[in-house]
Amino acid sequence: MENPCHMCMPMGGILALKGIEQAMVIVHGSQGCSTYMRRHIAEHFNEPVDVGSSSLNEKGTVYGGEANLCKALDNIRKVYQPGLIGVVTTCLAETIGEDIARIASEYRHERNLDMPIVTANTPGYGGNHSEGYWVTVRRLVETMATNTERHNKVNVIIPSISPADIRELKRLLTAMEIEYTLLPDISDTLDRPYLAAYSKLPAGGTAIADLYRLGGAPATIEFGVTLDDKVSPGKYLKDTFGVPLYSLALPIGIENTDAFIKVLEEISGRKCPEDVESERGRLLDGMIDSHKYNFAGRSAVFGDPELVYAVTRLCLENGIRPIVVAGDKSGNAARLLPQSDLTAEMVVLPDPDFNNVEQQARAGKVNIAIGHSDGRFLTERHQIPLVRLGFPIHDRIGGQRLLSIGYTGSMLLLDRITNTLLAEKYTHYRENMYQTYYSKTS
Secondary structure: OOOEOOOEHHHHHHHHHOOEOOEEEEEEOOHHHHHHHHHHHHHHHOOOOOOEEOOOOHHHHHHOOHHHHHHHHHHHHHHHOOOEEEEEEOHHHHHOOOOHHHHHHHHHHHHOOOOOEEEEOOOHHHOEHHHHHHHHHHHHHHHHOOOOOOOOOEEEEOOOOOHHHHHHHHHHHHHOOOOEEEEOOOOOOOOOOOOOOOOOOOOOOEOHHHHHOHHHOOOEEEEOOOOOHHHOHHHHHHHHHOOOEEEEOOOOOHHHHHHHHHHHHHHHOOOOOHHHHHHHHHHHHHHHHHHHHHOOOEEEEOOOHHHHHHHHHHHHHOOOEEEEEEOOOOOHHHHHOOOOHHHOOOEEEOOOEHHHHHHHHHHOOOOEEEEOHHHHHHHHHHOOOEEEOOOOOOOOOOHHHOOOOHHHHHHHHHHHHHHHHHHHHHHOHHHHHHHHHHHHHO
């Protein structure tokens, strides 16, 4: 793959672990890997991001990196005093065949530790950051979950979305009077308020105590319709502990948000509050306002599969033709997207890079792109405007504050898309009129 649309697996693992209370991450590999990933994440969230490293070198590569990893664990415990340590691997550690689960287990036994150590195999060559994220969340659930007690907190398992989106999910859950455990939760850990005193480990994240109780939940809501069963945390909880699973698309757009609210009504036994119904009405009103402009939209959508799928559905609801869609290797996103006149020209790229996206965008005469800032070359080379959404966003401020979830977030996202189409139209309106009419009469 020459120019991938995604980052590597361990970066997704770090994002997942940063959503756990008092957690610290160790990247088992070279120092350069952890430095690159820490900088990449910090530039998106504009927050300090600490990531440990086992600092594998030539000697560790030949003789094994167990000593390096154990020393890294010792140092992390001494410096940060975390409540949980997550260990993710890189290409180097996986190539030499490091058994990090065994190393972590023996380390805990030798040090007589109660503190959990969660390991996830995330080789950079094994997949993208979205896959690394889900593998790590699955490992968190497999390692921590028990069903020692039954309780009323619903598990809500989410893909990698913005802190603003997570806060909106919490608001909707609270509005429906539902107690919940949200996993992972970066809404404070990667978007913390300014404080005069700096803390190495920020407050917030999914409580470790709640991780142990995942198996006793009354239900799991998992925003993971593109997931295979083998990596689905919700499927593991269902198979192992009998927790009922609701697999939903991210609540972006009318249909997806309606489906989410319906599940909340079913679980809680309560009707949707009037203020949330009013938000739905305002979204419908906004869709009516913008539809007459959106019919001219021909979009390319790329990024994390769950976000791509939900945004593509939003486009279809509003008359925008999705021409190029970056799917997933499983092909689940392509199978789930509806077939209609609007999707007649749609090309779903199962394992895309930006060279594929660029070729298909030019062939399909795309006039708007929706995705993270690595796709900015579409604007630079072909003047296709980009609506920035998802991770990473490095050339703008506020990626962590972009809201696109729920009725309110969907309206905000739709306005951004529509206004981008309008700006493109009015920027080139006179030029196009001249070429269409004046040149013919000359």
